[in-house]
Structures are given as C-alpha cells and as structure tokens.
Amino acid sequence: MGSSNAEAAAELAVLGSRLARIAQRFAETREASLGLTLPEYRTLRALRRRGPRRMKDLANWQLLSSQTMSQTVDRLVVAGLVTRTEDAVDRRHLQIGATPHGLARLQAYEQAFEQYLVGALDELDHAEAAQIAAALTRLNEAIAAKRDAGYFRTQREPVHA
Secondary structure, eight states: OOHHHHHHHHHHHHHHHHHHHHHHHHHHHHHHHHOOOHHHHHHHHHHHHHOSEEHHHHHHHHTOOHHHHHHHHHHHHHTTSEEEEEOSSOTTSEEEEEOHHHHHHHHHHHHHHHHHHHGGGTTSOHHHHHHHHHHHHHHHHHHHHHHHTTTTSOOOOOOOO
C-alpha cells in the first residue's frame, strides 16, 4: 500500500469515528421528532438494502444481542414500520420486512441527517464540495464491492508462537 493510501486510511479511520459520534448525537437529540432510535434506523436501512431478513441475521449484522434486536423489532412492529412474517423456507423462523410507512420514515430520517451534515460543509466552496462528493462516491462503491466480496468479515488473527 502506498503512503497516500496509508494517509487516506488514517484520515478515514478518524472520520469514521467522528461520524459515528455525530450520528449517535443526532439520533439521541432527534429521536422524538423523527421517531427512530439509531438501532431502529440501522435496522430499517438493512431491510431496505437487503430485503426481509431473519432476526438473527439483523442482530449479527448490527452486532447486537438477540434480546436487543428483538426489542428493537418489537418497537418497529408496534409503530407499523416493519412486519413479521413466516419464513417460507423454514417455518420455525420469522422474516422481518420493512413496511412502506417504515421506508418513508427512514427516508425522512436520512434527509434530516443529510441536512444536519450540510452545516459541517459550510467552510468548503462548491468545487471542493464537488471533489469530496465524487471521491466519497467512489470510496463508497469500492467499500461496498469489498464488503460484498467478504473482505470485511470477521476473521481471527493468526496466533504467532
């Protein structure tokens, strides 16, 4: 890996951590007005992207316990944002799927968060913002391709004696 890749990776690590904290604060301060907690938002995003899933898959994807995922889904069901249906492949399991109302709530949440982040870009001129947007689009595409190829799956590090 070249030094520019290492520098970009270091900046990405800082930015990722910073954005995670910003997203958490946003969720905490806007939960009442937007009607979603951060785990609920992430669950709806996963369902939009991946389609209906088993509860266990949703919990694993978000690194949540089964109990926490169950409580999250319970709240979403009560709010009419997701449904539970019998799994066509294995009737012992339930599939969780987003409702049209849930997808609309997700879209409203994402639009509010994007507007919230626009303020962070006030210092940039139009050309700088356009360059960053293009680079982030390319980065998101590259990361998605690596994710889909299994690059980010948890692997144990080799033990050296």
